[in-house]
Amino acid sequence: MTDTGIGARVLRKEDKRFITGKGQYTDDINLPHQTYAYFVRSPHAHATIKSINTAKAKKMPGVVDVFTSKEVEEDKIGGLICGWLIHSKDGSPMKAGPHPILASGKVRFVGDQVAVVIAETRAQARAAAEAVSVSYGVLPHNVDAAQAMKTKAQVHDVAADNRVYNWSIGDQAATDAAFKTAVHVTKMDLINNRLIPNAMETRAAIGSYDTGSDHYTLYTTSQNPHVARLVISAFHGLAPEHKLRVIAPDVGGGFGSKIFIYGEEVTCVWASKRIGGRPVKWTADRSEAFLSDAHGRDHVSHAELAMDAAGKIIGLKVHTIASMGAYLSTFSSCVPTYLYATLLSGQYNIPNIYAEVDAVYTNTAPVDAYRGAGRPEATYLLERIVETAARELKMDPVEFRRKNFITSFPHQTPVIFCYDAGDYGAALDKALELSDYKNFASRKAASARNGKLRGVGFSAYIEACGIAPSAAVGSLGAGVGLWESAEVRVNAVGTVEVLTGSHSHGQGHETTFAQLVSEKLGVDINNVAIVHGDTDKVQMGMGTYGSRSGAVGMTAISKALDKIEAKAKRVAAAVMEASVDDVDFKDGTFTVKGTDKKMAFGEVALASYVGHKFNSSEIEIGLKETSFHDPSNFVFPAGVHICEVEVDADTGLTKIASYTAVDDFGTIINPMIVEGQVQGGVAQGIGQALIEGAHYDRESGQLSTGSYMDYNMPRAANMPHIENFKLGFTVTKCPSNPLGMKGCGEAGAIAAPPAVINAITDAIGVRDIAMPATPLTVWQAMQPMKRAAE
Amino acid sequence: MENFNYHRPATVNAAAALLKKSKDGSYMAGGHTLLPTMKQGLAKPTDIIDLSAIKGFSGIAVSKSAVVIKAGTTHMEVATSAAVKKAIPALWEMAGKIGGVHVRNRGTIGGSIANSDPAADYPSACVGLGATIITDKRKIAADAFFTGMFQTALKAGEIITAVSFPIPKKSSHMKFPNPASRYALTGVFVSQDSAGKVRVAVTGAGPKVFRIADMEAALSKDFAASALNGIQVKAKGLNSDMHATAEYRAHLIGVLARRAVAAAK
Numbered sequence A: 001m002t003d004t005g006i007g008a009r010v011l012r013k014e015d016k017r018f019i020t021g022k023g024q025y026t027d028d029i030n031l032p033h034q035t036y037a038y039f040v041r042s043p044h045a046h047a048t049i050k051s052i053n054t055a056k057a058k059k060m061p062g063v064v065d066v067f068t069s070k071e072v073e074e075d076k077i078g079g080l081i082c083g084w085l086i087h088s089k090d091g092s093p094m095k096a097g098p099h100p101i102l103a104s105g106k107v108r109f110v111g112d113q114v115a116v117v118i119a120e121t122r123a124q125a126r127a128a129a130e131a132v133s134v135s136y137g138v139l140p141h142n143v144d145a146a147q148a149m150k151t152k153a154q155v156h157d158v159a160a161d162n163r164v165y166n167w168s169i170g171d172q173a174a175t176d177a178a179f180k181t182a183v184h185v186t187k188m189d190l191i192n193n194r195l196i197p198n199a200m201e202t203r204a205a206i207g208s209y210d211t212g213s214d215h216y217t218l219y220t221t222s223q224n225p226h227v228a229r230l231v232i233s234a235f236h237g238l239a240p241e242h243k244l245r246v247i248a249p250d251v252g253g254g255f256g257s258k259i260f261i262y263g264e265e266v267t268c269v270w271a272s273k274r275i276g277g278r279p280v281k282w283t284a285d286r287s288e289a290f291l292s293d294a295h296g297r298d299h300v301s302h303a304e305l306a307m308d309a310a311g312k313i314i315g316l317k318v319h320t321i322a323s324m325g326a327y328l329s330t331f332s333s334c335v336p337t338y339l340y341a342t343l344l345s346g347q348y349n350i351p352n353i354y355a356e357v358d359a360v361y362t363n364t365a366p367v368d369a370y371r372g373a374g375r376p377e378a379t380y381l382l383e384r385i386v387e388t389a390a391r392e393l394k395m396d397p398v399e400f401r402r403k404n405f406i407t408s409f410p411h412q413t414p415v416i417f418c419y420d421a422g423d424y425g426a427a428l429d430k431a432l433e434l435s436d437y438k439n440f441a442s443r444k445a446a447s448a449r450n451g452k453l454r455g456v457g458f459s460a461y462i463e464a465c466g467i468a469p470s471a472a473v474g475s476l477g478a479g480v481g482l483w484e485s486a487e488v489r490v491n492a493v494g495t496v497e498v499l500t501g502s503h504s505h506g507q508g509h510e511t512t513f514a515q516l517v518s519e520k521l522g523v524d525i526n527n528v529a530i531v532h533g534d535t536d537k538v539q540m541g542m543g544t545y546g547s548r549s550g551a552v553g554m555t556a557i558s559k560a561l562d563k564i565e566a567k568a569k570r571v572a573a574a575v576m577e578a579s580v581d582d583v584d585f586k587d588g589t590f591t592v593k594g595t596d597k598k599m600a601f602g603e604v605a606l607a608s609y610v611g612h613k614f615n616s617s618e619i620e621i622g623l624k625e626t627s628f629h630d631p632s633n634f635v636f637p638a639g640v641h642i643c644e645v646e647v648d649a650d651t652g653l654t655k656i657a658s659y660t661a662v663d664d665f666g667t668i669i670n671p672m673i674v675e676g677q678v679q680g681g682v683a684q685g686i687g688q689a690l691i692e693g694a695h696y697d698r699e700s701g702q703l704s705t706g707s708y709m710d711y712n713m714p715r716a717a718n719m720p721h722i723e724n725f726k727l728g729f730t731v732t733k734c735p736s737n738p739l740g741m742k743g744c745g746e747a748g749a750i751a752a753p754p755a756v757i758n759a760i761t762d763a764i765g766v767r768d769i770a771m772p773a774t775p776l777t778v779w780q781a782m783q784p785m786k787r788a789a790e
Numbered sequence B: 001m002e003n004f005n006y007h008r009p010a011t012v013n014a015a016a017a018l019l020k021k022s023k024d025g026s027y028m029a030g031g032h033t034l035l036p037t038m039k040q041g042l043a044k045p046t047d048i049i050d051l052s053a054i055k056g057f058s059g060i061a062v063s064k065s066a067v068v069i070k071a072g073t074t075h076m077e078v079a080t081s082a083a084v085k086k087a088i089p090a091l092w093e094m095a096g097k098i099g100g101v102h103v104r105n106r107g108t109i110g111g112s113i114a115n116s117d118p119a120a121d122y123p124s125a126c127v128g129l130g131a132t133i134i135t136d137k138r139k140i141a142a143d144a145f146f147t148g149m150f151q152t153a154l155k156a157g158e159i160i161t162a163v164s165f166p167i168p169k170k171s172s173h174m175k176f177p178n179p180a181s182r183y184a185l186t187g188v189f190v191s192q193d194s195a196g197k198v199r200v201a202v203t204g205a206g207p208k209v210f211r212i213a214d215m216e217a218a219l220s221k222d223f224a225a226s227a228l229n230g231i232q233v234k235a236k237g238l239n240s241d242m243h244a245t246a247e248y249r250a251h252l253i254g255v256l257a258r259r260a261v262a263a264a265k
Ligand SMILES: Cc1cc2nc3c(=O)[nH]c(=O)nc-3n(C[C@H](O)[C@H](O)[C@H](O)COP(=O)(O)OP(=O)(O)OC[C@H]3O[C@@H](n4cnc5c(N)ncnc54)[C@H](O)[C@@H]3O)c2cc1C
Pocket: B026, B027, B028, B029, B030, B031, B032, B033, B034, B035, B036, B051, B071, B072, B097, B098, B099, B100, B103, B106, B107, B108, B109, B110, B111, B112, B113, B114, B115, B117, B119, B120, B121, B122, B158, B159, B160, B161, B181, B182, B183, B184
């Protein structure tokens, strides 16, 4: 163990370049002879494209060319795909409508891209885009998930009732039977509000075609450049993989929205060839980001929870309508199914669960994975109904949860997952202690003296991360395997390069991955470089999302490091003239049992490359190993979060008085980075609960929250004071990976919304309140009670 | 943003002459309202006449009876002025609640009131204190200055040079920020002058800043929060949007007015 190994609170290696403005983001990159793209976007929610006139735009200053679906079709450029095939419960495959990179025949949401202008400058491209005249035939539209199956506005020809699939999980008959024996049933209608990811860096791309080598390069803001290359070569028919290099340089946040393959980046690659090889650059402005990034959540659900006389949960029934937006984005179909309904058992022993999901098209931006992806929706639904059930049963919500916790592992839920390890009671106890729950009543009284209503809310969440065993996801419809790769290259001087298929866009991999190397090889983290994000440098990999880079990505590195150690031992044994079995490796030094012979790691590295001291026909020269790790199970981080709010009864303004998060992430590599992930996730969760919400106007179909004037991002003032933001950890090691790691990236965003809403409903004494619980919403919710009191 | 001609005159007269000569020119002070609208293509001036180099265009002078703030004075200068804090603490506090630090460092009092944004803060201070707006041509009472949503009594080319705020006996400002934009979802400015006359000015709730006569009458008799009990603000005519209904805004006016009176100093 070094002081930069596992568990060390080392500062992030990447931060120097980020905070001194030396990061290299896609928009910082400029290629010689570069042109600029600007997209013409639909002002209508739903319309036929009658004609597009580009003649005037083509004559504008600086314009290189203007393209529409006509040129896309000429060049036979394929449409965007959805990579996870879901089957409806009647066995029919999901109804995926066409998703061309430039709209063909019809536009389906405000912001849908209709044409692209390529010009010498961005300003010229933008000015010419205004001169492209499109004649639309406006059609009826629908932006509302709940109305999608009833509306006249049919988004795609393939889906007559706008239904992409009607999917189910669990045993309906057994669940119905359990409900018949119930002593109490709690029923709720719950909405999970639509969110816009708002990564700090907007999406951007540079496509570049080399006419000499017939080779393409794409710089893009991607969380998984290899997947982008695979999709672009396999489905868009642009370039075979060996002729396409995808580089995702520094990426400023993704939260899921940069997993997906978007029409703009494909267009840049294609257009570069079409205009004769000059690079084509596009950078979304913030308004475009609001309109065209994949959004998150947007569920409308009905849930019923059945209890027996002892207060034990005996069944859960759920029906969810999930808006997919106007097109199926890359992984959208798996979000409200296998990432959602499989988590409906939560931390509870629920013997019978049946869930049905209708995924529907609406005239809105596509919806796909956003921090937590499906799991926040499941946790919100379950933790809201569990809290409400406890209140209806007049049971303490803490004791009701404890009574129903899963306590023995492995635990097979009725909805696919087999939880491998956990101790939910321990997390609950620790959270109660950290939050000083026993003195809540006195804090409530103190708040009351200041005219404030104080409430407390709980959230006991579980998530499935470490996505995912390839065969398992393949059997559920995934188009790809979800393993991860690593190559470890030890240089002759003993420094180390790790090429990883994971991609860091804020997570701090350059630090945590180096810590793993430091731990295992005994080298300082400053002697380790992490290489990622370039398909020409790094072997095929699957990227970063679903809190997988620790459990899956680092396990691949760990396995490659084990191979390095084994090989280095053979070299050390040969050099020290000992048997391999007698060589030990500890703290960066190889020793021979029973002797004082030793070699430092760096000496063995040098010996491996010099090759003078061993027989190179027996031991190959060099010290470089690769591992492709496919996990054997998902990992199951879990925890208990407790939120206390103070509501100003006069204005409805809610303040987070305190927030306690106790999480079980298994082994923690860098506590400082993990705490930051929890804090950031909780901030997003508080954002969803209190202030954030994407809103489309029903009448016009326009995105009313299209800028920060109306879309409300969480600010420091929305957070609890740092002294009242308490973090704690419990540890049960994950048995399915050698490091015992789970995953921490999404926990906060998953756990926080129900904790906050449970606290608000407790404070003001209502059964339910819609997210975001803005001052207006809270004030309105309180009016009936005020009237009753008067 | 479209191309434009940029001018930086040194006198008010030169600025006025440049505007007159331009095809479709616009003055610019802090640019924090003008530039965003230009970026969105909502304004496309042919000429920008930057007022920031005009000599003597910014500064604060406090006399026995008035605080005079020149048009080019930034919100930050007001929010950090010890003299303003002493003379009219509510004005000082209000300036510190505008936007964030960057906005306060650029935005000016002249730009703010010339713009007459229905959700801006300064209009409530102007009307709530009974200020006088001074231009290169004349003096205009605040009550007559704000004529509608983004509308003022300014004539074409007229330049605001200063605002004179009479020093009240007591005053107070309460702002309930829009959760997203942080402009005033509703803001109330209350003052009581040495003769006991009270002004209650509301911003953010209607198409423009307005006063509430019932509240002023009640408070002129008894300057206490309890004097406002029973006065219901009517929702009719107030703004309604996704952040706040007219009813909620009407309710907030009452809450904020009571709080303002209670906190007045
Ligand atoms: C992110 C953000 C948040 C903000 N939050 C708030 C807030 O909370 N509360 C609030 O009140 N405001 C807020 N503002 C607005 C801010 O106060 C602006 O700076 C102000 O409204 C305009 O002042 P300016 O000096 O920037 O004017 P400019 O943008 O330069 O000009 C605005 C208009 O006034 C005209 N003009 C400027 N000076 C004069 C003059 N002396 N005579 C005649 N016409 C003139 C210009 O021609 C232009 O039409 C915010 C702005 C931003 C960008």
